[in-house]
Amino acid sequence: MKIDACFDSHVHWPATGDFSQRLRLENLKRPQDVKDLKFNPAHLRGDWLLGFGWDDNLWSEKPHRKLLDELFPTQPVVLSRCDAHASWVNTEALKRAGLWDGTKDVQGGRIERDADGRPTGILIDEAAELVRDQIPKATEFELRRQLLKGVQIFNEAGYTHIRDMTCDETQWQEAVKLDQSGVLTLAVEEYFWIRTIDQLDKMISLVIRAKRAETPNLRAMGLKVFYDGALGSEGAYLSKCYHGKDHRGLLLWKREDLHAVLRRAWEEKIDVAVHVIGDEAADQLIVTAGELKEQGVTGPLHLEHCELLRADTIKKMKGLEVYCHMQPAHWLSDRKWLKDKIGDLNESAFQWRRLQEAEVPFDFGSDAPIERASIGRLLQALRESADAGIPRLLGQATSYMSHSDLSWAPNSFTILEEEAPAQVVFRGEHLL
Numbered sequence: 001m002k003i004d005a006c007f008d009s010h011v012h013w014p015a016t017g018d019f020s021q022r023l024r025l026e027n028l029k030r031p032q033d034v035k036d037l038k039f040n041p042a043h044l045r046g047d048w049l050l051g052f053g054w055d056d057n058l059w060s061e062k063p064h065r066k067l068l069d070e071l072f073p074t075q076p077v078v079l080s081r082c083d084a085h086a087s088w089v090n091t092e093a094l095k096r097a098g099l100w101d102g103t104k105d106v107q108g109g110r111i112e113r114d115a116d117g118r119p120t121g122i123l124i125d126e127a128a129e130l131v132r133d134q135i136p137k138a139t140e141f142e143l144r145r146q147l148l149k150g151v152q153i154f155n156e157a158g159y160t161h162i163r164d165m166t167c168d169e170t171q172w173q174e175a176v177k178l179d180q181s182g183v184l185t186l187a188v189e190e191y192f193w194i195r196t197i198d199q200l201d202k203m204i205s206l207v208i209r210a211k212r213a214e215t216p217n218l219r220a221m222g223l224k225v226f227y228d229g230a231l232g233s234e235g236a237y238l239s240k241c242y243h244g245k246d247h248r249g250l251l252l253w254k255r256e257d258l259h260a261v262l263r264r265a266w267e268e269k270i271d272v273a274v275h276v277i278g279d280e281a282a283d284q285l286i287v288t289a290g291e292l293k294e295q296g297v298t299g300p301l302h303l304e305h306c307e308l309l310r311a312d313t314i315k316k317m318k319g320l321e322v323y324c325h326m327q328p329a330h331w332l333s334d335r336k337w338l339k340d341k342i343g344d345l346n347e348s349a350f351q352w353r354r355l356q357e358a359e360v361p362f363d364f365g366s367d368a369p370i371e372r373a374s375i376g377r378l379l380q381a382l383r384e385s386a387d388a389g390i391p392r393l394l395g396q397a398t399s400y401m402s403h404s405d406l407s408w409a410p411n412s413f414t415i416l417e418e419e420a421p422a423q424v425v426f427r428g429e430h431l432l
């Protein structure tokens with residue numbers, strides 16, 4: 001089977017390269033097993049130990065900073081959860097981020113605390129970001145290596161086109177250099193991550209400048225906003241409380257600020273991509289876009305993940321320029337606990353079929369490195385989710401796996417044999 005312009009529509013490019021060499025925690029059966037991990041200097045940035053991939057939904061005990069403190073009393077440790085929306089950190093990391101005394105509340109984030117008021121070391125969304133801000137940035141050399149490793153991973157997985165969700169100015173410049181030196185064997189759409197409303201002017205002008213500096217394989221598309229968190233760490237914003245809990249998740253932005261970003265970006269003809277996983281986050285976004293349309297302001301709106309979409313939200317998309325970007329493989333990871341966490345909201349999960357019926361355009365991706373970039377895994381997820389009761393996609397899945405502009409990087413295609421890439425061709429050059 002042949003896929004033209006084989007497209008992974010939601011990835012984190014340098015992180016995919018970086019995480020492939022980092023300390024991996026997928027196989028931890030319980031928090032105590034960190035003691036048996038083999039640490040090496042490649043896991044460090046500066047003096048920070050970084051790891052990725054634990055999943056507390058598979059554990060009966062809760063992770064705690066004390067376990068990390070025993071191993072690393074003076075060195076900061078940040079272990080990211082498999083959804084990258086929570087971190088397990090030690091006392092030194094909390095101290096460096098100014099979170100140790102436990103008094104700080106974080107807008108759009110959650111700091112889990114012990115009975116004595118001290119942080120347990122589990123930080124969700126914006127609280128985790130405060131610690132991440134303290135980690136030294138990758139050097140230019142490291143960033144270049146991450147990008148090149150990412151290119152290799154995507155090409156080997158069969159992709160010739162990706163849509164990268166968390167670009168910044170340094171990365172853009174490095175990517176331009178890669179393309180100019182002829183080593184970028186991927187066509188990349190870039191979205192620039194705006195973290196707070198005070199960055200709006202700066203980020204808009206960055207996108208405009210990047211658009212003027214586009215190279216053959218790089219397109220500067222627009223802004224990316226994280227509006228809510230993720231389901232696994234209970235940050236996705238729901239219309240009902242999480243099962244057995246007294247909260248509905250987290251909103252990382254005020255709605256009026258989201259409104260301001262959409263308005264400004266669309267006035268400047270810039271796309272906006274918004275991370276919305278919970279049903280209520282998605283609904284608020286669509287309602288906000290609808291209000292702007294009434295005021296005569298509209299533009300391309302990309303919903304990232306949209307794991308939970310209610311039927312009434314999909315109806316409201318009519319007349320808006322909405323594109324959904326979904327990652328079937330998240331279903332494989334989330335199926336173990338999804339129903340337990342969200343109860344009957346499960347009926348709104350992974351609604352590609354309803355989007356087809358409503359004629360809302362969408363495409364598929366991996367969310368690498370959160371899920372492995374893998375066509376086989378994506379197709380497996382579609383099959384197994386349908387067998388488990390998620391309404392089955394109509395037609396060929398591969399029609400949602402090509403870039404919509406087939407004239408961009410022409411003569412790029414992937415040949416699949418038994419759902420694995422047998423040939424990958426980019427601009428006529430055989431890569432695999």
Ligand SMILES: [Zn+2]
Nearest residue numbers: 010011165367
């Ligand atoms: Zn993502």
